[in-house]
Amino acid sequence: MKILVGLKRVVDYTVRVQVKPDGSGVAIDGVKMSVNPFDEIALEEALRLREAGKATEVVVVSIGPQLAMQQIDSGLAMGANRGILVKTEQPIQPLTAARVFQKLVEKEQPGLVLLGKQAIDDDANQTAQMLAALLDRPQATFASKVEVDGNVARVTREVDVGLETLEVDLPAVVSVDLRLNTPRFIKLPDIMKAKSKPRETLELASLGVESGDHLVTTHYAPPPKRQKGVVVKDVPELIGALKAKGLL
Amino acid sequence: MSKILIIAEHLNGKLNPATAKCVSCASKIAGAEIHVLVLATDPAAIAAEAAQIAGVAKVLTHAHAANGNALAAVYAPQVLALASGYSHVLGPSTTFGKDLMPRIAAKLGVSQVSDVMAVEDSHTFKRPIYAGNAIVTVKAPAGQLVVATVRTASFPAAPGGGSAPVESVSIDFAAPTHTRFVGLEQGGGDRPDLQTARVVVSGGRALGSADAFKLIYDFADQLKAGVGASRAAVDAGYAPNDMQVGQTGKIIAPELYIAVGISGAIQHLTGIKDAGTIVAINKDAEAPIFEVADIGLVGDLFKVVPELMQALG
Structure with a gap:
């Protein structure tokens, strides 16, 4: 079985993103870029499935500018077999991403597509579900455990009320949550070894995908700030303050 | 005029308060006619709850044996069968809505607006990006059906006191069998639900x-x-x-x-x-x-x- 994994190039999670004063966007020129953390977890799971003999090949895909080849490089250094960069200089929205993945799935015929549940830039949480819909295949979102047995995957999902377990026929699309695993660190020899792994570049325009970028962002604003409150010195004062607000 | 379909979230025969929050969001759209859709094996009690939410014009129910658990792959085709009569389809930005709504949007060929925090007009919304470090105003194309999830923390629950009619609908649909519910392990016990507790x-x-x-x-x-x-x-x-x-x-x-x-x-x-x-x-x-x-x-x-x-x- 082949596993397809998406790796989005995003602003590193340690960067505190600020809105530009004129509201035209966020100031991210020159900041550190990384693989979306949820996508790293998806890749780690794919590698573990391959190591357990449940999969034979792990293919990483990124959709983005030429620089997103860096994220393909990271994926190959982590252990993926080969990489595909779908090149576009313009940022795309989830529906377009799902349509691109649909094309690649038709071509690659993976048994499983593993994606992060959301990207930490647009926080949309849509691509996996949209891809499953376009393919008319099962989806299992927010996975905290994935077991593959023949043509079936058993996935435990983190839902609001607890943990839900689903059984899905393969091929299927699974989106992963934070606690599925801890991704491995990349060691220097892995980077050297990855240099010779196959990398393919496709132009997005050449795939014949209809754009799904329907939303227009007209303004960016910083989040409203909460006012700093009072500091009380002891428990009786705290109770007094809560009573004054009618909360006790 | 806007005609809005809200997909009810429910568990064990009880309506989730997130649904009333979606109604509150929908009622910010001027002149909206709001319908709530209850998909369940036995929707009567849930529909009766939904009918009491102020601002709801009609509650639609579809009873089906496959609706015992809220599987996105099972719910989505039922919503799609009704969606064309609406200008907006909304669900809560809970794990239920996050799972279901993009599956609907993709089939309709429209973008989804995730985590609506504020309604500017029928097609313009505010939503958070970068973990809430920025709030963007996004515009969906005029005339295109809007699929959106509602950030429940941004809206109060619409009050009760309504008495909307409940109507059962028939949908020609074959439930997919490729996705099967195995089990749900609920945490929390008797404590108030974290997301709705005072x-x-x-x-x-x-x-x-x-x-x-x-x-x-x-x-x-x-x-x-x-x-x-x-x-x-x-x-x-x-x-x-x-x-x-x-x-x-x-x-x-x-x-x-x-x-x-x-x-x-x-x-x-x-x-x-x-x-x-x-x-x-x-x-x-x-x-x-x-x-x-x-x-x-x-x-x-x-x-x-x-x-x-x-x-x-």
Whole structure:
């Protein structure tokens, strides 16, 4: 079985993103870029499935500018077999991403597509579900455990009320949550070894995908700030303050 | 005129309060006619609850044996069968809605607006990006059906007192069998649900152990409060995953939020910034939680919390 994994190039999670004063966007020129953390977890799971003999090949895909080849490089250094960069200089929205993945799935015929549940830039949480819909295949979102047995995957999902377990026929699309695993660190020899792994570049325009970028962002604003409150010195004062607000 | 279909979330025959929050969001769209769709094996009791939400014009029900669990692959084709009669299809931005709504949007060939925080007009909305570090205004194309999830912490539940008619609809649909429900392990027990509780008490890394975290449960039970935890406390194994409050966990808006031994990482603060009153108890006076707390108390939680419990007991 082949596993397809998406790796989005995003602003590193340690960067505190600020809105530009004129509201035209966020100031991210020159900041550190990384693989979306949820996508790293998806890749780690794919590698573990391959190591357990449940999969034979792990293919990483990124959709983005030429620089997103860096994220393909990271994926190959982590252990993926080969990489595909779908090149576009313009940022795309989830529906377009799902349509691109649909094309690649038709071509690659993976048994499983593993994606992060959301990207930490647009926080949309849509691509996996949209891809499953376009393919008319099962989806299992927010996975905290994935077991593959023949043509079936058993996935435990983190839902609001607890943990839900689903059984899905393969091929299927699974989106992963934070606690599925801890991704491995990349060691220097892995980077050297990855240099010779196959990398393919496709132009997005050449795939014949209809754009799904329907939303227009007209303004960016910083989040409203909460006012700093009072500091009380002891428990009786705290109770007094809560009573004054009618909360006790 | 806008005609809005809201997909009801329910569990064990009870309507989730997130549905009334979606109604509240929908009613911000001028002149909207709001319908609620209940998909269930036996929708009558849930529909009766939905019919009481003020602002709802009609409740639609579709009873089907496959609707015993809210599987996106099973629900989506039923919603799609009705969607063409509407200008908007809304669901809550809970794990239920996040799972289901993009499956509907993709089939309709439209973009989804995730986590609507505010309605500017029928096709213009505000939503958070970068873990809440920026709020964007997005416009969906005029004349295109809008699929959106509603950030429930941003809207109050619409009040009761309504009496909308309930109508059962027939949908020609073959339920897919490729996705099967195996089981649901519910956490929390008898405590109020974290996302709808009026008061929430959360514990952080300073608790130091799962045993010590019992103090948080005891305090919460005394206040009849829901229980939350910081990501650090969850990662350390002091509390289960479904209690995590923050950008990667639950985003909540209780009237009173009491953060105990939580330093206040940005991703945690994102999850509580719509709370009515935030109380912070932490021994580190420099902790970032004090920057957003309405009432702060610098002190050792193992002394302060028992003292509070005694004073309130």
